[in-house]
Amino acid sequence: MRHELLRIAGLPVLQNKVYDTTAAGRASPRGDMVLTQDEATGLVFNSKFDDALLTYDADYQNEQACSSIFREHLDAVLAIVKRHFLSPSLIEVGCGKGYFLNHLRQAGYDATGIDPAYEGDSPHVIAAPFSLGLGVSSDALVLRHVLEHIQDPVSFLRAIALANGNQGKIYIEVPCFDWICARCAWFDIFYEHVNYFRVVDFDRMFGRIYEKGHVFGGQYLYVVADLASLRVPVADPRWHIELPANFTAGIDKSRAVALANRGEKAVWGASSKGVIFAHHLRLAGIEFDLAVDINPVKQNRYMAGTGLKIVAPETALKTLPDGALVFVMNSNYFDEILMQSQGKFRLVKVDQNVI
Template identity: 40%
Template sequence: MNISQSLYQAAGIPAMQNKLFSSRAEALAAPSASLELIQDETGLVFNRCFDPALAIYDDSYQNDQGYSLQFQEHLDEVSDLCCKYLASKDNLVVDVGCGKGGFVELLRRKGVEAVGYDNAYQGSSPYIRKSFFNIDSHEKGDLLTLRHVLEHISSPWQFLDGIAAANGSQGLLYIEVPDLEWILESRAYFDLFHEHVNYFRADDFSRRFGEGVVFQSRSFGGQYLSVVINLECVRACAENSLPCESDAGLQTAFAKLSKYEDERYASLTDYHEIVIWGAAAKGVVFAAKAPPAIKNKIAYAIDINPRKQGHFMPISGVEVVDPAAGVLKLGPSSLIVIMNPNYEQEIRRSLPHDQPCLVLH
């Protein structure tokens, strides 16, 4: 298979979509990056232009979705799923790459023994280790969780080999990643990011781990893949993983996505003012990639995360405001662009009943 065949390209996108800035000038000067998606010999789609020097995770990185009731429900479902794989609540769950530690706290509120590892952790929880999970870690888990980490790793299969080795090749691993098939089905071009090195499909895990996959499904309205792997199988699976044939349908799906991207922006030409609801990754990329004539119509963005409010989105320089202030500023003809259909009903309850809205499905 020719792994150099380009599936999708983009330039001038934010290097990190979840890093907001305190001034418009800083946001407009934010680091940009390129995207070129190709498929390797295993079938995995990845960004050949990924630059790790541009992916710096520090205090200014803000991707917490926990302020949404809809997302809280998703986390609750994930925690319940994880509990099903524990023989007892005395079993230990280790959240690898735990971020702010919210999932660890949720599990502990349910009576589960849980700890987290994240080298960039900034809190003071006694249950979070400010370090990487490796062979020298404090604890080995009965269940490891790896939520929205693997898509950021340059060599994901080797990374999972290391995770298994660090846990003594014992226990189970829950993985959650964005689902490339959902992105393509939904033509969600704004879900293609520089800092996401990899784009996974269900078959990627099946080819790699075979019978080691003990559970697999879509979650969060189909946007995510949820996978449970038996860590005892990881080493053997690495030696016996199946090759992947070239997928002509993949090229066609990306072509349809690119066409939709052009059509979607063209459809906004007649609107006088556009307001983005959702200043997370989708909204940031949507604004950054908008043609100048459309970008100039984007008045501001609304987000319920207080840590985003008062800041500016990279590349586009669009300001983020809180929902109350944002709704007050709306005009009768302002178009609300709802970036994530999962939050549509939650958002509409905050809007006048006749407010024009576009939900990006």
């Protein structure tokens, strides 16, 4: 049996993919979201997810380490890793473009990255899925922001455990669904994320957890667990989920703020939150003039869904008039954005619904 939580039609399927034109961004693939809680396992996922809609290529740009704030987050993660992973041997499964892998290596770990989508030339990365056939194992594994993308997360973890000889500790980090629910963060519901996890899900998934908690202002949760203790989670009625009745009310509130401003409007943050925010606001009749992002590989490209042009902060300063309304997608970066915008704009914290 399954319990439906939320239904959204026609979401852009890859929020971090950028395009060459507005038309291409608007024509990007769409998929439907039916957020569901499985009543056998208690896990939350998109029951309409179709992996065939997702194609990761060179236009997929999700690097966040351009921000000093995010680099501070990675330092906090490294501190957790150091507390539990004492052996220098370490494997990062799903290392992406390798930024955190390099961070681990600079900290003294003999770290190997594994990612089938890796496009670089590092000798420390294996561009393949983690499997028994690779013949690699370690006492320590890192799995950051991978599990939310995997259709069957328990089977995926079981395959990792088998390939690692059913031993070792694993650090897992994912977005926190409790934070999303508490903040009514409708802009954090992404097609690309098939799964939505709470700390209690990992309590039921592992028999032995060494440490658990939240990082990045509560937006992410993490566990350090014993791979040998992995088990199929069993639903607990205490952890039944109902989304707040006003979960999507922020769309109307943001629309009202935008309508009250007759001048130019922009979105600061052209990653997942910004793409979904702009998508929903466009459906509500609000058109933005541009999006701002500090990641240079996104600049002068166009967002999925709305086709908004992405510009550098210095370009926004030249383009937008004083007092322009700018929606800040993630308040973790607010002070950084306030400094970069030089006090020129009227900034709105989307995840706090305050101005």
